[in-house]
Amino acid sequence: MAVGAPARVLRPRSVEEVRQCYDLARRDGVPLGLRGTGCSYGDASVNSRGHVLDIGSLDRILAFDRATGVADCEAGVTLAQLWRYTLPRGHWPTVVSGTMFPTLAGAAAMNIHGKNNFKVGTIGDAILELDVVLPTGELVTLDRQRRPDLFHAVIGGFGMLGTITRVKLRTKRVYSGEVDVKGVSAKNLAEHMAYMDAHKSEADYLVAWIDCFAAGAALGRGLVHHARYLDEGEDPEAERTLQVGYQELPASILGFPKGEIWRFLRLFNHDLGMAFVNWTKHQMGKLEERKGFYRQSHAAFNFLLDYVPNWKFAYGRGAGRGLIQYQAFVPHETAHATFTELLRRSRERGHTSYLGVLKRHRPDPFLLTHAVDGWSLALDFKVTPDNRESLWATTRELSQVVLAAGGRFYFAKDAVIDPATARAMFSEEARTRFLELKREVDPDGLLQTDLWRRVFRDGG
Numbered sequence: 001m002a003v004g005a006p007a008r009v010l011r012p013r014s015v016e017e018v019r020q021c022y023d024l025a026r027r028d029g030v031p032l033g034l035r036g037t038g039c040s041y042g043d044a045s046v047n048s049r050g051h052v053l054d055i056g057s058l059d060r061i062l063a064f065d066r067a068t069g070v071a072d073c074e075a076g077v078t079l080a081q082l083w084r085y086t087l088p089r090g091h092w093p094t095v096v097s098g099t100m101f102p103t104l105a106g107a108a109a110m111n112i113h114g115k116n117n118f119k120v121g122t123i124g125d126a127i128l129e130l131d132v133v134l135p136t137g138e139l140v141t142l143d144r145q146r147r148p149d150l151f152h153a154v155i156g157g158f159g160m161l162g163t164i165t166r167v168k169l170r171t172k173r174v175y176s177g178e179v180d181v182k183g184v185s186a187k188n189l190a191e192h193m194a195y196m197d198a199h200k201s202e203a204d205y206l207v208a209w210i211d212c213f214a215a216g217a218a219l220g221r222g223l224v225h226h227a228r229y230l231d232e233g234e235d236p237e238a239e240r241t242l243q244v245g246y247q248e249l250p251a252s253i254l255g256f257p258k259g260e261i262w263r264f265l266r267l268f269n270h271d272l273g274m275a276f277v278n279w280t281k282h283q284m285g286k287l288e289e290r291k292g293f294y295r296q297s298h299a300a301f302n303f304l305l306d307y308v309p310n311w312k313f314a315y316g317r318g319a320g321r322g323l324i325q326y327q328a329f330v331p332h333e334t335a336h337a338t339f340t341e342l343l344r345r346s347r348e349r350g351h352t353s354y355l356g357v358l359k360r361h362r363p364d365p366f367l368l369t370h371a372v373d374g375w376s377l378a379l380d381f382k383v384t385p386d387n388r389e390s391l392w393a394t395t396r397e398l399s400q401v402v403l404a405a406g407g408r409f410y411f412a413k414d415a416v417i418d419p420a421t422a423r424a425m426f427s428e429e430a431r432t433r434f435l436e437l438k439r440e441v442d443p444d445g446l447l448q449t450d451l452w453r454r455v456f457r458d459g460g
């Protein structure tokens with residue numbers, strides 16, 4: 001997004017070729033960074049000091065069991081490939097991100113969550129087994145019985161412990177290609193949270209869009225989307241809606257070819273324009289609420305941003321331009337006060353987020369987890385060469401607020417945190433164990449990225 005670096009990219013097609021990539025990096029005397037599709041917002045798969053191993057050519061779905069919904073895939077298979085394969089067979093991936101382009105390797109390495117995190121956990125919870133090529137060249141198969149410590153560390157281990165080459169995971173049986181969705185307009189943050197908490201046992205998905213320009217009593221206003229899967233027999237057209245063609249996102253929006261929409265969005269990409277866009281969206285949300293439940297395809301509901309290819313270009317292109325996303329995870333008890341402060345303070349400092357998203361989460365058993373029994377607020381901030389310094393200073397202030405509330409950050413959505421923040425957000429025990437494992441499986445520090453060097457600069 002607003003960070004990047006050139007590097008030599010290696011694209012192995014087998015476990016043996018992964019080992020050859022390790023050898024090559026060692027011969028060249030440089031570290032190796034692992035990369036999926038590069039969908040992380042920050043520098044998680046950027047390696048400005050060495051080579052990059054791109055897992056994308058390991059992209060075969062090896063087996064799918066229709067009875068159990070278990071898919072066995074090479075790790076470069078993307079979420080898009082997976083759902084396109086499983087949906088006509090009556091299954092949808094248990095966990096997907098807001099974009100369908102991540103690889104399973106990248107998704108596992110970050111332990112991604114969906115709009116259903118409060119209900120089903122993270123993708124790690126749906127993973128049954130992993131093949132990982134350790135930096136020593138050894139190929140290990142990990143699960144909850146075989147090396148459970150390494151299994152729970154590789155998931156969420158941001159590519160620091162080995163190259164994931166195969167992922168076996170559960171998908172969910174679905175009886176329709178659509179979900180029932182309703183929009184619920186909320187006047188402020190408290191209303192959002194009260195609605196989502198009250199409906200978390202019956203909803204399958206809950207996510208809220210926040211208008212970060214609203215202030216005073218309206219601070220945190222926006223629109224909740226509440227969705228549920230259809231039961232067997234509820235969709236008389238299930239055979240048709242389960243087809244991939246039914247899910248494909250339209251090629252144009254309101255007559256514009258979708259590939260060009262970002263040019264139009266760019267016209268609004270400044271404080272005044274985005275205040276207007278957010279206000280309009282809030283008014284439209286009130287109208288949407290009147291519709292009650294309506295049906296939407298799985299793809300349209302889950303992958304809204306994929307409707308607008310290259311949407312990030314609207315934030316500006318070229319050196320030092322673009323956006324960063326800042327996602328804070330905060331325990332339930334402190335979340336309202338913390339998010340109120342984040343919204344208020346970022347606006348006060350002249351960095352109003354152009355897009356805010358609120359989600360409900362639950363804890364998970366992975367070693368470096370970012371999840372909490374609580375909430376996350378993701379804020380998209382515009383970056384320009386002129387505002388960069390002050391934006392980074394503002395996020396440092398925000399991070400103090402989040403840490404004081406017992407919160408954490410998510411490496412897939414981070415470009416700003418420093419070693420002290422990383423040290424404060426994980427328990428000392430988890431951090432020490434992770435670094436021990438890193439030394440054990442990667443003694444010469446082969447696997448590195450800019451994120452690793454930024455956040456674990458002191459090597460532990």
Ligand SMILES: Cc1cc2nc3c(=O)[nH]c(=O)nc-3n(C[C@H](O)[C@H](O)[C@H](O)COP(=O)(O)OP(=O)(O)OC[C@H]3O[C@@H](n4cnc5c(N)ncnc54)[C@H](O)[C@@H]3O)c2cc1C
Nearest residue numbers: 036037038039040097098102103105106109112113159164
């Ligand atoms: C529009 C948009 C919406 C998003 N929505 C969500 C969301 O709702 N929820 C969410 O959780 N995330 C979300 N994300 C973030 C995204 O899901 C994660 O960043 C994901 O990790 C990206 O996968 P990737 O294949 O692109 O991996 P990359 O971004 O390329 O890499 C991610 C990490 O995986 C490591 N890695 C890559 N390959 C391997 C490998 N073979 N073995 C081990 N480690 C490896 C990398 O070193 C890096 O640390 C979103 C991103 C975008 C752009």
